[in-house]
Amino acid sequence: MSKEVVVSGIRSTGYLHLGNYFGAIQNYVKMQDDYNCYFFVADYHALTTLPDPKELKPNVYRVIAENIASGLNPEKVALYVQSDVPEIPELYLMLNMLAYKGELEKTASFKEKARSQPDNINAGLLTYPSLMAADIIIHRAHKVPVGKDQEQHLEMTRNFAGRFNHRYGELFPEPTAFNFGEQLIKIPSLDGKGKMSKSENENATIYLADEDDKIRKKIMKAKTDGGPTEQNSEMPDYIENIFMLMKLVSSEENYDKFLADFNKCEIRYGDMKKQLAEDMIAFVSPIREKAANLQNDIPMLQKIMQAGKEKARASASETLANARKLIGINY
């Protein structure tokens, strides 16, 4: 039986952090053996906010390097850059003829962007969902591993795919969000406010590129208090967050020890944070170093991107030829 097709896009802006690692990359890594995976850096999507050309390129190299350093195997998956696959914008153009202004304007992400950048409400922003749909259905994907915030885009993808099928003939499966079930974790921010994210407090977010000292400093600054005064009391959320991070990167022994200390009201948060910092460093530093080595070898990265592009285009050109034929623009 042939494997199901999985597609996911990675934003090319900002540095990857623990939230990206445990929320997305780790799941990509788990899927690479069981599915036919296409993972790409969404550099065309990044153009909707007019990035500085000087920054875009190193960002793309970095994202590719960090994903490989985190365990994505470019021999198992197609790892490529969106703009290297011209079949995607061609399908995007076709899908734009099936996308209505009204539904695009109603998209939550569009409304949010229109609010945050009122001076640049460009057509690319409006048609972000049709480009994302093209990314996905160009490989006739079945599953898309994305977070809850992408649910609406995925629903629009199904609508566009369904409209195409209805008008021109069956070509596209209607893709669904890949459900990680229990594993869909939000990584809490170190200041106890919300989750780790690119846009929130930098000092409360641990990046895969952070140096050891920086990791240590950030963790030692994480919010704690004087400790519980009653045995087995409930944890405040900022303490629960520290335990959660420990669960992800520390040994079971360490985790159990501090949990027992907490329950006995003997916890010393300073010691706990010191331990967490060392375990976090042991976790992050090999990824950071591998990513740095890759970024120091651009020809190597380019070779990987070239191989990804070839795999992606093989699949994309087949879909596009079929789409052209069904529409009747194959002369």
Ligand code: TRP
């Ligand atoms: N919109 C996605 C995000 O903001 C990125 C993305 C672009 C994507 N194209 C995609 C995700 C295709 C999944 C499939 O994270």
